[in-house]
Amino acid sequence: MGDGTVTLRDMTAAVSPARAYRRLSVEERRRQLLDAALSLFAHRAPDEVSLDDVAEAAGVSRPLVYRYFPGGKQQLYEAALRTAAEELEQCFAEPQDGPLTRRLGRALDRYLAFVDEHDAGFSALLQGGSVVETSRTTAIVDRVRRSALAHILSHMDLGEAPGPRLRTTVRMWVTAVEAASLIWLDEGKQPPLDELRDLLVEQFVAQLAAAAGRDPQTAEVVRDALALESPDGPVGELARRVLPVVADAARMVAGPAPGGGAH
Amino acid sequence: MGDGTVTLRDMTAAVSPARAYRRLSVEERRRQLLDAALSLFAHRAPDEVSLDDVAEAAGVSRPLVYRYFPGGKQQLYEAALRTAAEELEQCFAEPQDGPLTRRLGRALDRYLAFVDEHDAGFSALLQGGSVVETSRTTAIVDRVRRSALAHILSHMDLGEAPGPRLRTTVRMWVTAVEAASLIWLDEGKQPPLDELRDLLVEQFVAQLAAAAGRDPQTAEVVRDALALESPDGPVGELARRVLPVVADAARMVAGPAPGGGAH
Structure with a gap:
């Protein structure tokens, strides 16, 4: 699992070659993984998202995801x-x-x-x-x-x-x-x-x-x-729409006389 | 864990002596365990209720609880x-x-x-x-x-x-x-x-x-x-209480003339 420290070399080694055209800072990489995770978690239930999916969506290897999020899916989900x-x-x-x-x-x-x-x-x-x-x-x-x-x-x-x-x-x-x-x-x-x-x-x-x-x-x-x-x-629109419906309630507004007069 | 079948002998053997003064039917015993569980789950978070607590509250042994609820706490909680x-x-x-x-x-x-x-x-x-x-x-x-x-x-x-x-x-x-x-x-x-x-x-x-x-x-x-x-x-009470508060809104009821007259 490592100690959570991430070096540029770690990252470059783990990045899949296809998209490793640019070196990202630790913060940028973290953000990139989070964005990938967020877009997956947005459209699927968390149980249906695997770390492999996140790695693939971000174009990186699974170990790299673990290096940034040693707690695995749970940590990534919470982040x-x-x-x-x-x-x-x-x-x-x-x-x-x-x-x-x-x-x-x-x-x-x-x-x-x-x-x-x-x-x-x-x-x-x-x-x-x-x-x-x-x-x-x-x-x-x-x-x-x-x-x-x-x-x-x-x-x-x-x-x-x-x-x-x-x-x-x-x-x-x-x-x-x-x-x-x-x-x-x-x-x-x-x-x-x-x-x-x-x-x-x-x-x-x-x-x-x-x-x-x-x-x-x-x-x-x-x-x-x-x-x-x-x-x-x-509010004006609401009042104009609702008042005709509740017009019947107007008879209740006068209410019972103190002591309970009949209406 | 057994196959979930419960015999009267099983039950009598497992009941703690202090309260085993009466033989309960399978249905009665199940209901008794559920009642005990429910009263514990009612006043504590489920994480704070153990099967031992349930057994104690029902005056029975832990194995008996397991015989009725082989899935343990999760099954008992759901029931x-x-x-x-x-x-x-x-x-x-x-x-x-x-x-x-x-x-x-x-x-x-x-x-x-x-x-x-x-x-x-x-x-x-x-x-x-x-x-x-x-x-x-x-x-x-x-x-x-x-x-x-x-x-x-x-x-x-x-x-x-x-x-x-x-x-x-x-x-x-x-x-x-x-x-x-x-x-x-x-x-x-x-x-x-x-x-x-x-x-x-x-x-x-x-x-x-x-x-x-x-x-x-x-x-x-x-x-x-x-x-x-x-x-x-x-409704009458609500109307009498609320109308004075929203009386100001009355000016809105006439509303803008069609085409948007000024008010």
Whole structure:
């Protein structure tokens, strides 16, 4: 297995002649192996990717892969997963400017493009039960979820730390987005991504609005957010589409008189 | 390991003397071992439960546990999980009578009581990364999710098969309930279960209402469901609480004139 130290000579000796036209630095080589692994893990379940596949995809020998990743497939998978997680976290970064739904929509576009690009690997990872799934891979996935939560909360102008109700609502939505991504892959990538994005933004608005009824902090967030929305934005469209459907509920708004009058 | 056949003599020989006061049938013994396993797996992560623990909890010898479960802990865990899954699926059964939110609330009460009772095991299973997690355990968990979906859809008076938009919306909510359960355990079982249940019912209403804006089938379901609600039920309460918060959005309902008039 070696001590993990990699010399240029090691590398050159191990590289298959066909593609050994250029000497890569250790960092470049590592990155090249990771990229090869990531593109394989993206489109196949990890159980269906062998180290030979990775070596072949990178145009290097199997021993070279082991020299960089002495822990073998498990280590390579975790490293590829960490790379993917960092890429995913970068999707969440969005300037704090304009209506919240537009910011959310842009971040979702990037996230969903990532899901589209890493389809099989994304499913395999999140559906669990893989032999390469460990508490470490679970921790990496969990960090991405926490990052999504933190990014979303950072766009809310909160006077104080986010309370459990607001946090729970946002975390529930983050999980629902994950579920929707898996369902989308499961249904052969239907509906089109634009529609899925709009649907997820609308679910966000609906979930936050419902939670606002129970939590003053969430209510404040909703009021602030609404002030930035325009009538032709997603919230206006949602309101115009949904109100006719729930018009019947209007009779409930007056509600029972204190003491329970009949309606 | 044997061939899995268990005779009464085998069992009596292997039972520890302290509790061998009664001869159990094969089925009773199997059930007793499963119950012992389930109560251990409920409150500890599977990695922290040994076969010795199970034998001790059931008051039998380790070889007897192996005679019933020759596959050892993995087999026992899967059998216990299947038992738990069946119990969980029974929580979902609810007469098709009265407002939908009340039916949903009752089923949620039973589901959340189950989560409360199996806390550590529930977290460990759904957070993944356990050494006893396999594609089979994942399939069991997935069957429970599908059962929840089927139960909910069976309460909707659908003229035709549920379309992808309605199914996706309900599946997203089912996943959000799972996430909320994990968050609830993670937050030291706060807020009280009654409040969590109400919050989840309200999220269901909000998610379905938002989806109704895009999908005629969902809109039909929402209209039918609203007709069964009463002003002092969860929907009326939700409407009264949320409307004041989103009153600002009213200006958006008129929306842009066709062709995009200014507002």
